[in-house]
Amino acid sequence: GQSLEQPSEVTAVEGAIVQINCTYQTSGFYGLSWYQQHDGGAPTFLSYNGLDGLEETGRFSSFLSRSDSYGYLLLQELQMKDSASYFCAVCNAGKSTFGDGTTLTVKP
């Protein structure tokens, strides 16, 4: 089976940097994905790490350490619109198993 752990809530102020951690236990693993979901909206893909290291996409970066079964999503220059839920997901055989998400609240 697979299990993922991420903090349930994080709060930060506009302009700050926040890191959302994800640890996983899995019987099969190709990579780790991150999704963003606004209230009432659809999850949208942010990033994928198949190899160890850092992937950068604009203000968002994602990191993976396969040996530690650990990854994180780094959000820089936070904006109010970044308030949302963020899910890490283990990718295996074409499917994603999601954690229960981290609710990020960005305050002015």
Added chain:
Amino acid sequence: EAGVAQSPRYKIIEKRQSVAFWCNPISGHATLYWYQQILGQGPKLLIQFQNNGVVDDSQLPKDRFSAERLKGVDSTLKIQPAKLEDSAVYLCASSLYVGGGNTEAFFGQGTRLTVV
């Protein structure tokens, strides 16, 4: 490019009734998923199709849930009979995945089901 289309957006039914959800994936996407998302939780995979074949339905409660993907395009998910605990958002997603690692999925807006 059109996204994943789902209907209806909302549905309220009484327990023991039946309900069906429809999904039209992004054109050309071979893989289609149905997820169940209970409030405060992450999406949970119910079933994965590749073209019109089932790849994984290990978490689908087959005594009451069924799904099909005709001609490898549109898909329907049915619940019969519904229980109170089926109240959730049902998300359809599609991807280009046909092997390898990255399974970037594109999600529809979902159907919010309330069972009373």
